[in-house]
Amino acid sequence: MPSPLQRLLPLLVQLADGEERTSLAELSRLDGRSATHLQRVFQATIGESPLQFERRVRLQRAALSLALTGSSILEIALDAGFDSHEGFTRAFRRHFGCSPGELRRRVSQHRGRHAPFSESAPPTTTTPGPPADRRLAHRIAPCVGLYRAPLYSEPNTKRSHSRRGDVTMDYEIEKKSIEKTGFLYQRRDVAPDQLAQAFGEIFGAVFQHAISNGLELAGRPTARYPKFGPGLITVEAGMPIAGEIAPAQGFEVGHLGGCTVAATHHLGPYDALGEAHQAVERWIAEEGEEVAGYPCEIYVTDPGEEPDPGKWLTEVHWPLVE
Structure with missing residues (x-):
């Protein structure tokens, strides 16, 4: 429901x-x-x-x-x-x-x-x-901590992960180069059902630190997934930053991009994002490519600004061996 x-x-x-x-x-x-x-x-x-x-x-x-x-x-x-x-x-x-x-x-x-x-x-x-x-x-602002929030409180067997509403999604995969940017983030191990709450806390803290210190946001809220597990997911969530980022207590500094990725777009609720990742993984295997880093999600649409979940846009990137 x-x-x-x-x-x-x-x-x-x-x-x-x-x-x-x-x-x-x-x-x-x-x-x-x-x-x-x-x-x-x-x-x-x-x-x-x-x-x-x-x-x-x-x-x-x-x-x-x-x-x-x-x-x-x-x-x-x-x-x-x-x-x-x-x-x-x-x-x-x-x-x-x-x-x-x-x-x-x-x-x-x-x-x-x-x-x-x-x-x-x-x-x-x-x-x-x-x-x-x-x-x-x-x-660009993470104005509301709703990224990755599920819309359905109980699993519904009529909604497969490949569906947006009642329309089956066809994922188009493309290989493209991504420019390198700085990345200010926090890393956590969280249970799958606590992901949205963790993102709300992390994006809020990163945004607050970036703005308070005059850092220049260079893109949308982004999450990397170093490890998927049935009990815990390791996530690195934060904001792309232009220019140099000084180390700060409670935050980690790295970079995004600077590589070639297999990319697709997911349009719809976050409940169905798993199928987008699976589609990219299948494409990588079929094309004989090799994964070179952690998959990431870029949350293009702020759920607090778009009341129709069917219009929520998320980019999914998997880095590839050059």
Whole structure:
């Protein structure tokens, strides 16, 4: 049966993308459950209240706008739903441990040492960034800890791993070169049913550290899998970073890419991702290729921004021997 998450997805989009603040009463009206019950389900499923979720998402996106655009701090504050520069600065400092101005200076210092990444590259002047940069500020943030969250609380034999809804997926595999980027991540051994919770904790911590220290995000949230097992999965989850990454307590530093991979796209809920990996493995065997590293997943779609799980896009990469 569908998990509580599936019913909450439209509310997450409303909270994340609404032009104005959304009250609990309005969410209750949209959802059809009492405000008290909805608050309890939301807290248990998402790990924070609707108000906490909305404020965190707005602050994270404001931080990315500071890093990726030349908009003034006041413009960013108003866009994030704050009434004043002062109120925004107080909330921002509580969340990130520095003021908006300090964050922008750190980003500028980091960018002065390293060239920006190519896709929708952040502006290097103080002029407002182009629309592509503003869209990137909304797309790239791990605004909600729902990556790899299952939609179905119990296995359903009618849904094979190769299905997206009721449509069987055909995976197209391609061999391509991936540019090398830095990777800031945490490594954990987790039970399969705890993967989504671990990702929520890890992506949140990595994002917070990267933004607070002026690091430049270079791509979407990514996870590598050094080891699959029936009881535990070893995962390295984090964010691609442009330029040099200084060592920091509680985090590991490495790199992504710089190699050739067998790649495919999975469109649909995370419950079916296993079939995408199996399709790549079969292709590798049929083509006589050899695996040269750990498989990884790149979470292109933020579940908190797209209420239709059938449109969640994930890239699957398996490194190959050159």
